[in-house]
Amino acid sequence: MISGLPVISIAIWLPIIFGILVLSTGDDRNAPLARILALVGALLGFLVTIPLYTGFVRDTSEMQFVELHDWIARFNIHYHLGVDGISVLFILLTAFFTPIVVLAGWQAIEKRVAQYMASFLIMSGIMIGVFAALDAVLFYVFWEAMLIPMFLIIGVWGGQNRVYAAVKFFLYTLLGSLLMLVALIYLYNQSGSSFAILDFHRVALPMTAQILIFVAFFFAFAVKVPMFPVHTWLPDAHVEAPTGGSVILAAIMLKVGAYGFIRFSMPIVPDASHQLAGVMVALSLIAVVYIGLVALTQTDMKKLVAYSSISHMGFVTLGLFIFNAYGMEGALMQMISHGFVSGALFLCIGVLYDRMHSRNIADYGGVANSMPVFAAFFMLFAMANSGLPGTSGFVGEFMVILGAVKANFWYAFAAATTLIFGAAYTLWMYKRVIFGAVANTHVAELTDLNLREKVIFVILALTVLGMGLYPLPFTEIMHTSVNDLLVHMARSKLPL
Amino acid sequence: MDLMTYLMPAGAEIFLLLMACGILIVDLLIRQRGGMLTYMLVQLCLFGCALVTVGTHESGVTYAFNEMFVDDLMSDVLKLLTYLAVGMMLVYSRRYLAVRGLFNGEFMVLALFAMLGMMVMISANHFLTLYLGLELLSLSLYAMVALQRDSAVATEAAMKYFILGALASGLLLYGMSMLYGATGSLHLGTVSSAILSGKANQTLLVFGLVFVVSGLAFKLGAVPFHMWVPDVYHGAPTAMTMLIGSAPKLAAFAFVSRILVEGLQPLVQHWSGMLVILAIASMAIGNITAIAQTNIKRMLAYSTIAHMGFMLLGLLSGGIEGYGSAMFYAVIYVLMSLGAFGMIMLLSREGFEADTLNDFKGLSQRSPWLAFLMLLLMFSMAGVPPTVGFYAKFSVLNAVVQSGNIWLAVTAVLFSLIGAFYYLRIVKLMYFDAPESRAPIIFAQDTVLLISVNGLGMLLLGLLPGALMSVCAVSVQQSLLLH
Numbered sequence: 001m002i003s004g005l006p007v008i009s010i011a012i013w014l015p016i017i018f019g020i021l022v023l024s025t026g027d028d029r030n031a032p033l034a035r036i037l038a039l040v041g042a043l044l045g046f047l048v049t050i051p052l053y054t055g056f057v058r059d060t061s062e063m064q065f066v067e068l069h070d071w072i073a074r075f076n077i078h079y080h081l082g083v084d085g086i087s088v089l090f091i092l093l094t095a096f097f098t099p100i101v102v103l104a105g106w107q108a109i110e111k112r113v114a115q116y117m118a119s120f121l122i123m124s125g126i127m128i129g130v131f132a133a134l135d136a137v138l139f140y141v142f143w144e145a146m147l148i149p150m151f152l153i154i155g156v157w158g159g160q161n162r163v164y165a166a167v168k169f170f171l172y173t174l175l176g177s178l179l180m181l182v183a184l185i186y187l188y189n190q191s192g193s194s195f196a197i198l199d200f201h202r203v204a205l206p207m208t209a210q211i212l213i214f215v216a217f218f219f220a221f222a223v224k225v226p227m228f229p230v231h232t233w234l235p236d237a238h239v240e241a242p243t244g245g246s247v248i249l250a251a252i253m254l255k256v257g258a259y260g261f262i263r264f265s266m267p268i269v270p271d272a273s274h275q276l277a278g279v280m281v282a283l284s285l286i287a288v289v290y291i292g293l294v295a296l297t298q299t300d301m302k303k304l305v306a307y308s309s310i311s312h313m314g315f316v317t318l319g320l321f322i323f324n325a326y327g328m329e330g331a332l333m334q335m336i337s338h339g340f341v342s343g344a345l346f347l348c349i350g351v352l353y354d355r356m357h358s359r360n361i362a363d364y365g366g367v368a369n370s371m372p373v374f375a376a377f378f379m380l381f382a383m384a385n386s387g388l389p390g391t392s393g394f395v396g397e398f399m400v401i402l403g404a405v406k407a408n409f410w411y412a413f414a415a416a417t418t419l420i421f422g423a424a425y426t427l428w429m430y431k432r433v434i435f436g437a438v439a440n441t442h443v444a445e446l447t448d449l450n451l452r453e454k455v456i457f458v459i460l461a462l463t464v465l466g467m468g469l470y471p472l473p474f475t476e477i478m479h480t481s482v483n484d485l486l487v488h489m490a491r492s493k494l495p496l
Numbered sequence: 497m498d499l500m501t502y503l504m505p506a507g508a509e510i511f512l513l514l515m516a517c518g519i520l521i522v523d524l525l526i527r528q529r530g531g532m533l534t535y536m537l538v539q540l541c542l543f544g545c546a547l548v549t550v551g552t553h554e555s556g557v558t559y560a561f562n563e564m565f566v567d568d569l570m571s572d573v574l575k576l577l578t579y580l581a582v583g584m585m586l587v588y589s590r591r592y593l594a595v596r597g598l599f600n601g602e603f604m605v606l607a608l609f610a611m612l613g614m615m616v617m618i619s620a621n622h623f624l625t626l627y628l629g630l631e632l633l634s635l636s637l638y639a640m641v642a643l644q645r646d647s648a649v650a651t652e653a654a655m656k657y658f659i660l661g662a663l664a665s666g667l668l669l670y671g672m673s674m675l676y677g678a679t680g681s682l683h684l685g686t687v688s689s690a691i692l693s694g695k696a697n698q699t700l701l702v703f704g705l706v707f708v709v710s711g712l713a714f715k716l717g718a719v720p721f722h723m724w725v726p727d728v729y730h731g732a733p734t735a736m737t738m739l740i741g742s743a744p745k746l747a748a749f750a751f752v753s754r755i756l757v758e759g760l761q762p763l764v765q766h767w768s769g770m771l772v773i774l775a776i777a778s779m780a781i782g783n784i785t786a787i788a789q790t791n792i793k794r795m796l797a798y799s800t801i802a803h804m805g806f807m808l809l810g811l812l813s814g815g816i817e818g819y820g821s822a823m824f825y826a827v828i829y830v831l832m833s834l835g836a837f838g839m840i841m842l843l844s845r846e847g848f849e850a851d852t853l854n855d856f857k858g859l860s861q862r863s864p865w866l867a868f869l870m871l872l873l874m875f876s877m878a879g880v881p882p883t884v885g886f887y888a889k890f891s892v893l894n895a896v897v898q899s900g901n902i903w904l905a906v907t908a909v910l911f912s913l914i915g916a917f918y919y920l921r922i923v924k925l926m927y928f929d930a931p932e933s934r935a936p937i938i939f940a941q942d943t944v945l946l947i948s949v950n951g952l953g954m955l956l957l958g959l960l961p962g963a964l965m966s967v968c969a970v971s972v973q974q975s976l977l978l979h
Contacts, residue, residue, distance in 0.1 A: 027864075072887075072962040074969060075894065115864075137890075141881040148875060151920075155928045163928050167920060174880075174916055178909035181890070185897045185905070 006067050007051050008081045008132045011091065012125045015045040015098060019121035022114050031113040035106060038117035042099035045124060049095040052088050058476055061085065061484035063134060063198070071138070076193050080135040085481030086262055086332065087131045089474065093339050094131065094252050098124040101244040103456055104347055108243060108354045109157060116157055119149040120244060127252050131259060136184045136195045143220075143256070144177055150245070150253070158240035165233075165240035172223050172233040180220035180264075183213045187268065201267045201488065204495040210272035217265040224257030227317055228287040231310045238306035239359070243350030246302065250309050251343035255335050258316045262328075262485070266320065270489040273321070280321040285414045287314025292421030296428070301349045301359045304429055305342060308385060311418060312338045318415055319400035322407040323489065328482050329475055330399025336474060337384070337392035337467060344381040344460045348374070351453055352433075355446050361432050365439030370446040375434045377449075377457040382430045384464050386423035392467035505560040505567030507552040508545050508575060509615050515541040516608040523601030531599050538586060538604045542579045549575050557975070559621065563683060566621035570823070570975035573967060574618045574746050581743035581830050582611050584946060588838040589735030591940050595846045598643055598733065606643075607739060610636035614747035620754060623672045623682040627665075630715070633747065634661050637740055641732040653731025660724040664714030671707025674700055675760075684759035691762040705763055709770050712752050716804045719777035729797035734844065734851065737793055738837035741800055742830045749826040753811060753819060757976045764814065771812040772904065778805025779911040786918045793851045795918060796836055799877060802915055803829050806892055809908055813895040819976050820969035821891035827968065828876075828888040828957075835873040835950040839866065842939050842947060856922055858931025866937070867926045869951030876954040878919040879912055884957035891965060 018041025025034045057064060063082030071079040083091060101120050109116045126149070129142035147170055155166035188195050191203045205213070223230045234254075238246050266273050273280075288311055295307035312334065319331030351374060352367070353359055368375040384391035389398075397419065404412035438444045449457065467474060503510060519541065523534045549572055557568040586607065593599035613633030620626040638661065642654035676682050678700040679690035690696050710721060717725040729737050756767055782802030789795035807829070810822030843850035843859075843866075850856075860867035876885035889912060896905045957964060 072965065074962060074965050075891075141886070144881045144886070148871075148880065151923070152927055155924060163924055166928070167917070167924065170920060171913065171917060175913050178913055179906070182893065182897065182902065182905045182909055185890075185894050186902060188894070189898055 006081075007048065007055075007065050008083065008091075008128070009067055011045065011049045011052070011095065012081075012129045012132065014048055014125070015041055015121040015128075016125035018042075018045070019118040019125070022121060023118040025114045028111065028113055031110075034114035034117055035102070038102045038121060039099060041121050042102045042124070045098055045121070046095040049092055049128075052083060053092055053477070056083075056085075056088055056477060058085070059480055061481040064088075066134075071135075075137070075188075075195065077137045077195050078135045079138060080196060081129075081132045081138075082134050083132055085478040086485070087259070088477060089332070089336055090131045090252070090255055090259060091128050093255070093336055094124055094127045097247065097251050097339070097343060100343070100347070100456055100460070101247050103452055104247065104350060105242065105244045106452060108350065112156065116153070116242075116244075119153050120248065123149045123153075123248060127256065130256055134197050136187070136197055136200065139197065140177070140181060140184060144174075146253070146256070147173055150249070153245040153248075154237055154241045157242040157245070160240070161236070162240040165236040168233045169237040172230070176220035176223040176230075179216040183216035186213065197263065200264075203268070204493050205269065206495060207271060207275070210269040210493070211275065214265055214269045214272035214276060217260065217269075221257040221260035221265065222283075224260065225254060225313050225317060226257065226310060227283050227314070228291065228310070229283075231287070231291070234310060235303050235306045238309075238346075239300060239302045243346060243353065246306075246346040246350075247343045250305070250346055251339040254309060254313055255339060258313065258320065258331070258335055261317070261320055267485060267488055269493070271492055271494055273489065274323070277321045277323070281318060281411060284314045284318035284321065285411065287311055288318065288415055288418050289421070292418055292425065295425040296421065298425075299361055301352075301361055301429060301433070302346070303359075304361075304425060305345045305349065305385075308345075308422065308425060309338065309342050311422070312342070312385075315397060315400050315415065315418065318411065319396075319403060322403050322411065323486065324403045324406055325482060325486060326399050326406065327403030328486065329478060330396050330401075330403055332396075332478055332482070333392075333399060333467075333471060333474060334396025337396050337464075340460060340464050340467070341381055341384045341391075341393055344377075344457070344464065345385060347456060347460070348378045348381060351449065356442055361429060363439070364433040364443060365436045366434075366443055367446060368434045369438050370444055371448045373448050373454070377461060378430065378434060380461050380464065382426045384468070386426045387419050390465070390468050392464045392471075394468055395471045503560060504552050504554075505558045506565055506619070508549045509612060509619070511548045512541065512545050512608065512612050512615065515544065516605055516612065519608070520601065520605045523605065530594055531601060531604070534601050534604055535586065535590065535599075538608060539583060541608065542583045546576055546579050549579075561625075563685070564622040564625045565616075565619050567619060568971075568975040570971040571619045571750070573971045574750055574823075575615055577827055577830070578611060578614050578618070578743045578746050581746070581834060582607060582739070584834050584838070584950070585735070585738050585742060587942055587946050588738060588834070588841050591943060592841040592844060593733070593735050596644070596733065598735075603640065603643060603735075606636045606640050610640070610739065611743065614743055617747040618750040620751075621684050621758075623675070623684070623687075623755075623759075626751060626755065627669065627672070629747070630668075630751065631665065633744060634665070637736070637744075640736045640739065641728065643736070644733050647733075649731040650733060653728045656724055656731075657728045660714070664711050664721070667707050667714065668711030671704045671709075671711060674704030674707065678704060684754060687759050688761055691760070701763060702766055705760060705766055706770070708755060708760070709767055709774075712755065713774050716748050716752065716808075717778075717801050718774040718804050718808065719781040719801060722778065722781065722801045725801055726794045726797040729800070730791055730794045730851075734793065734837060734841050734849070738834065738841070741796070741833045741837060745800075745804075745826050745830050745833075749807065749823060753822070753976055756811065757819060768812040768814070771808045775805045775808040775812065776904075776907060778802060778808070779908060779915075783911045783915040783918075786915070789918075790853055791851055792840060792853055792856070792922070793837075795853070796833065799915070799918070800829075800833065802911065803877075806889065806908060806912075809904065810892040810895050813892075813899040813901070815895070815899070816969055816973050817891075817895040817898055819972040820965070821888075821895045823972055824891055824965055824968040825888045827964065828884055831950065831953065831957075832873055832877050832885060835869070835947060835954070836877070838943070838947050838950060839870050839873065842866065842943055843937060845935070845938055848935075853922070853925060854932055856925045857929040859926040862931050862934065863937055866947070869947055870926060871923050872951045872954045874919040874922050876958070878916040880916070882958045883954045884961055885954070886958065887961040887965065 133139035616629030786798035876883035
């Protein structure tokens with residue numbers, strides 16, 4: 001560990017400062033400078049998070065790299081940051097994706113380049129803040145601040161129906177967050193005037209209060225996950241967002257919701273979580289099965305992957321609410337893997353879209369003939385999305401199913417159908433787009449990946465394979481934290 | 497006691513009165529181009545007022561004029577903020593009014609008299625002083641709205657404002673007379689102790705209270721007494737709208753809290769119920785109706801109504817948390833509305849008002865910087881962190897939850913969600929739509945500097961809101977709760 005340096009603060013503020021610098025390059029005459037500055041900022045942003053992994057002490061669930069300063073003394077609010085085995089992985093994931101997103105928009109974004117790049121850098125810092133905040137108000141500030149750049153990203157650089165999607169995205173998520181705010185203020189008053197999340201973990205609460213708090217949190221987090229039935233903003237947002245926006249949405253932002261369940265709902269109101277676990281499992285299974293079927297019928301590639309994300313996130317919430325170590329670690333693995341895989345799939349679609357300006361499956365066919373290298377990468381990611389053993393997609397799904405068997409056989413049975421549906425919708429799409437005869441002259445004229453795209457895909461492919469073949473570096477880091485969380489949740493918090 | 501010490505608590509008011517009369521004469525006698533000399537004198541006078549206020553500040557509470565007038569920490573803080581708001585208003589409106597031929601001595605002197613009215617309201621400790629301040633403020637504002645004599649809309653707005661304002665004053669006076677009948681005094685402290693003694697006629701008191709609260713609601717623009725707000729905001733020249741929509745809200749906060757908290761605290765269970773209804777109705781009607789507006793001044797009028805409803809939530813929650821949060825909310829609201837109206841004036845030019853929503857279309861392409869500032873202002877009004885509007889809402893919600901009314905907090909956040917929609921629409925128009933006109937935005941350097949400070953202030957205060965929050969809490973504690 002680099003002693004004394006506020007590593008997390010640097011990881012949060014470095015991208016934001018670079019974002020402001022990029023913004024100050026002004027209009028599109030300086031676009032090349034903006035791009036390079038953004039890439040430098042994103043890479044530096046990733047480098048500074050590496051000490052979080054290398055310096056992380058594995059055998060404790062205590063918060064590490066803690067920074068604690070007074071912020072708003074009147075309400076006992078602190079600038080309080082720290083990571084445990086659960087959040088550290090998401091911080092790395094966020095920082096990892098920022099350079100990729102910058103590279104993905106390198107050529108595709110031609111108007112307002114500086115603003116685009118800056119939005120993503122600022123987003124990156126804010127999202128790291130969400131994962132690292134240990135003070136509820138600080139968390140809330142980061143949580144809400146996330147909305148502003150994302151709103152602009154979808155609305156300014158999105159597709160046809162972007163305004164509708166941006167407003168829907170904003171209002172949906174704001175509804176959830178505002179209810180959470182009331183719950184947080186209530187907890188502040190119950191916990192003896194403290195906004196520290198770890199203090200919330202210790203507050204005794206009667207059942208009615210627990211259930212109301214759970215519901216308030218549910219609105220905030222379920223919208224972000226998104227869980228059935230509040231998932232309808234996601235396909236719209238994904239379809240209309242530019243490629244980079246889709247990648248960040250799928251890879252990071254959806255994780256924020258599940259992270260909220262782990263950090264807030266489950267440890268703060270464990271009794272209500274147990275009480276309502278049945279509902280949560282049911283909603284998760286509906287997402288897995290029903291949304292899987294919905295994905296099968298999509299004609300738009302992006303929409304298909306968006307529905308596939310909802311289905312995969314159903315797996316995550318299922319893993320969380322069966323309350324055992326396999327389930328929870330499986331859920332975490334699934335979240336990380338899904339980050340890589342869905343990010344990669346959106347990038348693949350972005351590659352096609354940049355060339356053909358269409359996301360319709362019907363417009364494609366026989367792409368393998370003109371883009372063989374691309375087809376190979378796309379194949380790998382499609383396989384990972386359907387959970388093929390040896391890819392990262394398999395590890396998480398397998399662990400969750402294993403955990404589900406322990407809890408209830410039928411949960412596992414229903415969840416396992418995803419292996420079939422997932423394979424069906426992903427591979428069927430793959431077949432229609434990549435194989436077969438060359439559909440039209442546009443497809444025949446496609447050019448294969450350029451160096452920049454190859455670099456992105458090689459990195460992602462290595463990660464997906466590496467995580468699938470050797471998941472230990474990921475599981476060992478989360479192990480202690482997950483176990484302690486489960487122990488904590490097993491204790492009732494009802495007042496005696 | 498010698499005269500100077502006796503008059504000390506009202507030092508700033510006396511200074512302002514003398515200066516305003518002096519400026520009026522100077523403006524008449526000295527021929528000048530474009531009112532610049534008067535303008536500089538007025539700004540100097542505001543600065544002088546600030547010096548006097550700080551200079552005459554004494555810890556604790558001091559009285560003047562037989563305890564009809566009070567000087568405490570809250571009054572000093574609110575007065576300083578009032579000078580700031582009026583000064584900012586003058587900077588923002590200078591070019592706007594000059595182009596329309598309205599930037600003359602009358603306007604500025606009326607603004608000073610309006611400010612004097614606000615200061616008297618802020619420092620009043622007696623129903624008559626309160627009324628005096630209120631009328632001085634209102635009469636100056638009526639005249640200012642009507643200043644643009646050849647504009648039918650402005651004249652109509654002034655007429656409406658005057659008639660409804662007079663009605664509200666009537667209600668207020670009627671209520672005061674009943675309180676006087678029941679308690680035998682108009683002094684806030686004496687009224688309070690008379691009610692506490694239990695000898696006052698309860699029916700008469702509550703009856704009077706209803707009228708007083710109605711009058712206050714009229715002045716605040718709370719539903720169902722809000723009808724004048726959209727018409728006046730819309731019809732008045734934007735500079736006057738800015739004056740009506742900013743500093744007087746500080747005075748109104750002082751006015752309402754002095755009457756209800758200092759004078760009528762023993763009747764709290766009666767008036768807090770009334771405020772609940774006013775607050776919810778204001779948030780509901782304000783936020784929902786604002787969605788349907790196409791004129792941004794009208795939209796901001798409804799937004800004011802909703803914001804006042806939110807501020808009332810703080811007041812009715814009681815305690816240092818409640819009053820402190822209401823004061824913080826009022827201060828933040830004033831800063832936000834100054835910025836928003838300032839932006840409207842900045843975008844307007846000769847013969848063009850920039851007051852419809854469509855005028856904001858594509859602003860981010862015409863001027864990315866102004867669009868960004870407006871974005872900060874709008875998100876602040878919507879209460880989205882990291883802007884300071886969030887902390888205003890946060891502290892009020894905290895007070896509401898602490899007083900045990902969780903359902904009220906949930907109602908409030910649901911209405912803020914509805915409110916977020918129309919603020920978001922402005923952002924949408926600025927960033928997602930193509931501009932309707934490409935006319936260059938002509939602005940003066942000082943205005944742009946001020947609006948930059950104002951807009952970025954939303955963000956900076958949002959990152960470090962602690963100091964201002966504490967100032968509000970301490971001044972409320974040392975004033976309202978000490979009497």
